[in-house]
Amino acid sequence: MAPRHDGVEVVWAVSRLSRGRIEWRGEDGSTGTAAADRFGFVPQGDEILRVKVAGLKPGGKYELRAITVATDGGDTEEGPWKKFRTLDPAAQETSFVIWNDTHQNAPTIGKLHEVTPRGDFLLWNGDTCNDWHQEDWLVPTLLHPAGQDVSADRPLLLVWGNHDVRGKWAYKVPEMVATPDGRPFYAFRSGPVAVICLHTGEDKPDDHPSFGGRVAFEKLRQEQAEWLREVIARPEFRDAPYRIVFCHIPLRWKTEVADAGYDKGGYDAYSRSSREAWHGSLVDWKAQVIVSGHTHQPAWLPGTEEFPYGQLVGGGPQPERATWIEGKADANALTLVMRNLEGKVIEQVEFKPVA
Structure with missing residues (x-):
């Protein structure tokens, strides 16, 4: 990892x-x-x-x-x-694979492991599980999911999803998961691509009764906001040809509800609080695309004047709804291709180097 x-x-x-x-x-x-x-x-x-x-x-x-x-x-x-x-920040090209929202679905994980190419890394973009109500789910879910060695020939990176932090044993996930800097948010270069991974936390406020006082993501989002301002000023990120952000819950969605009714157990398909904390820095950095999961609905939202970054969202846990994304970058373009488990292209987007 x-x-x-x-x-x-x-x-x-x-x-x-x-x-x-x-x-x-x-x-x-x-x-x-x-x-x-x-x-x-x-x-x-x-x-x-x-x-x-x-x-x-x-x-x-x-x-x-x-x-x-x-x-x-x-x-x-x-x-x-x-x-x-090992990663090579100076390489002329890179390739990588993205999974999301597997939710302990063994047939989906097995097929993903079978059909996805190896690349420079595999990024698992959140919701490895449904919840952590049993401690003995941790090792098989995170270290050999569906009995597969998913890190065979490629190192693994994990981005936390909202289900990855649910349940009384969720606090043990950091013991099982390594990240480059020991925090659930991090940044790195792989060839011409600068990558920032952020933790969107839960899809409801910290004081929502369903969490039982176990979470403190509002503070974590602000910590990431401060860190983000520092990271985008580093030369290897400030001058990168391509700029991609991974976070589990999208920062934009097709329909944005003004009041999701969180006090009544409501649900929102994007993370307003995360966007409010990070949007300014992402615009300043000229982030090109946010890659997420969470909704179980594949989607592509091109950039707009208000939100210059595009939003790419992967599919769901069942084999018929699952998707995977292959990323490739060289001097000419960064290309992201989303496919289903049968290999059909669902979305394909391309980005030119940042001017």
Whole structure:
């Protein structure tokens, strides 16, 4: 998970108290081991193990494997070698794949894993689950969904959806999910594309009775607003040819209800509070497209004078409603193609480099 220009983070499940390390080797003949956490311990755990691999070359091709040692009996297990490539901010081109709203639907996840190309990364754009009312749903849903190794040959990035934060065990999701900077919002370059990933939180206010006082997304949105102003000023983002934002709940929708009746359990198809917090910075940055899920209705809303950025929205969890998006960028254009599971093109949009 969490690819960077200099490495990745590896997360895997264990059945009892164990310690672990990662062995890696590069196509250039380099090798190494990662076996220390931030506090000087060998990574240990009784449910999952996490190891951050660093010091690799941008755009390098590597393989890694996890070595797990049970602390009570000393049994050792060597995992299979897995291929991946680090991100390369200086590359002339990039390709990637986007999923959304799988909601623990095994047939959909299996088909997505089968038909989607590998690319430089897979971005899972929220709602991996329906809710987290059972703790034992976390590992199978996030680390081997539908029994698949969805990160085979491509590193995985996760954007939080509103269902990913529901249920009494939702607070444990950050233990299972690695992000480049350890926060649920982050930014990176992959070739000519600058990517910003934002957390839209829930689709109702924090004090809505259904949340039982468990969430504090209003503060998180403001924290992201401050961070966003700083990020878009960095040269690698300020000068990027292409500019894309991923967030689970759309920032625009076809029909915008003035009052969704949140106090009565109402629902809104877009995140007004997120847009209010981030819109100014997104316009200043000349963001070209926001890619989202949430509505379970594929949609493309071109940019307008008020909202210069387009809004692309993926489909739903059932196989007949599911979609996936392939992104490709080079010196000429950034192209996003949305297809259904049968390969039919649902939407195709293209962007020229920002002037």
